[in-house]
Amino acid sequence: MAFKNSAFAAILLASLFAKSFAAPIPRAKPLVRRTANAKRGIAFSDTTTTDLSYAANTAISWEYNWAISPPANLPSGIEHVPMQWGKASIENLQDAVEKTGFKYVLGFNEPEQTGQANITATDAASLWQQYMNPLSTSGIKIGGPAVSSAPEGKTWLENFLSACDKKCKIDFLPLHWYGQGSQYFLQYLSDMHTAFPDYNLWVTEFADTTMNNEATVQSFLTDSIQKMDALSYVERYSWFDYSRSTIGMQSNLLDSSGNLNNLGKAYVQ
Ligand SMILES: *[C@@H]1O[C@H](CO)[C@@H](O)[C@H](O)[C@H]1NC(C)=O
Numbered sequence: 001m002a003f004k005n006s007a008f009a010a011i012l013l014a015s016l017f018a019k020s021f022a023a024p025i026p027r028a029k030p031l032v033r034r035t036a037n038a039k040r041g042i043a044f045s046d047t048t049t050t051d052l053s054y055a056a057n058t059a060i061s062w063e064y065n066w067a068i069s070p071p072a073n074l075p076s077g078i079e080h081v082p083m084q085w086g087k088a089s090i091e092n093l094q095d096a097v098e099k100t101g102f103k104y105v106l107g108f109n110e111p112e113q114t115g116q117a118n119i120t121a122t123d124a125a126s127l128w129q130q131y132m133n134p135l136s137t138s139g140i141k142i143g144g145p146a147v148s149s150a151p152e153g154k155t156w157l158e159n160f161l162s163a164c165d166k167k168c169k170i171d172f173l174p175l176h177w178y179g180q181g182s183q184y185f186l187q188y189l190s191d192m193h194t195a196f197p198d199y200n201l202w203v204t205e206f207a208d209t210t211m212n213n214e215a216t217v218q219s220f221l222t223d224s225i226q227k228m229d230a231l232s233y234v235e236r237y238s239w240f241d242y243s244r245s246t247i248g249m250q251s252n253l254l255d256s257s258g259n260l261n262n263l264g265k266a267y268v269q
Pocket residue numbers: 114115118119120
């Protein structure tokens with residue numbers, strides 16, 4: 001329909017709107033937020049929790065901090081996922097997690113590494129049945145132990161699952177990867193999915209370890225998150241990490257003042 005007189009058209013449109021939408025009173029619009037990405041999270045262990053404000057109203061939908069309780073200043077709208085890092089205080093887990101209404105819980109952090117959770121596969125399997133399994137009766141989804149991409153990680157996981165003898169409650173499998181080249185990272189995910197086909201994956205730590213070459217790290221980040229967004233067996237991922245500095249790496253998402261750096265901007269958009 002073409003109107004000769006645009007002023008007439010405007011009046012006609014205004015009257016149509018007045019009729020259809022007479023009642024609602026205009027309200028201040030909320031800030032336009034970028035669409036949250038259900039897969040994309042942040043791994044946060046910095047002490048300056050006010051830095052978390054830069055993740056608000058972005059693609060970031062969830063956060064974990066290797067601990068049970070959420071960090072202070074976590075923006076509302078970002079889901080905290082608690083983690084039982086190692087053996088310590090595991091007897092308090094059920095109480096802590098159920099009280100707060102969390103939907104997911106993550107298990108041991110790199111248990112195959114002596115410098116990390118350092119738990120034998122057989123110990124882990126019995127602790128799992130005693131302390132993790134009961135959470136599933138409250139409907140909490142349980143992430144398996146998160147092994148590293150060192151060869152002993154996969155071996156540990158095989159030993160753990162075998163010690164579990166199908167009695168450990170696991171809903172998804174978190175894993176970690178560090179290296180260079182997104183093609184190798186994506187190949188690793190594919191290999192792990194083939195090796196453990198019963199579980200979807202969460203990639204709870206990953207980064208390109210290249211030093212002194214921001215462009216390389218950024219193209220790794222962009223490529224790997226785009227590919228994971230399209231991979232149905234990857235449920236969630238969190239880059240390492242949302243912090244001001246990362247010792248021996250340059251994959252931190254914040255600059256030295258706590259603002260998003262270029263990597264951070266690419267990750268949260
Ligand atoms: C790892 O655990 C073993 C016991 O399983 C213990 O002997 C060892 O000291 C631990 N290593 C570290 C670095 O804590």
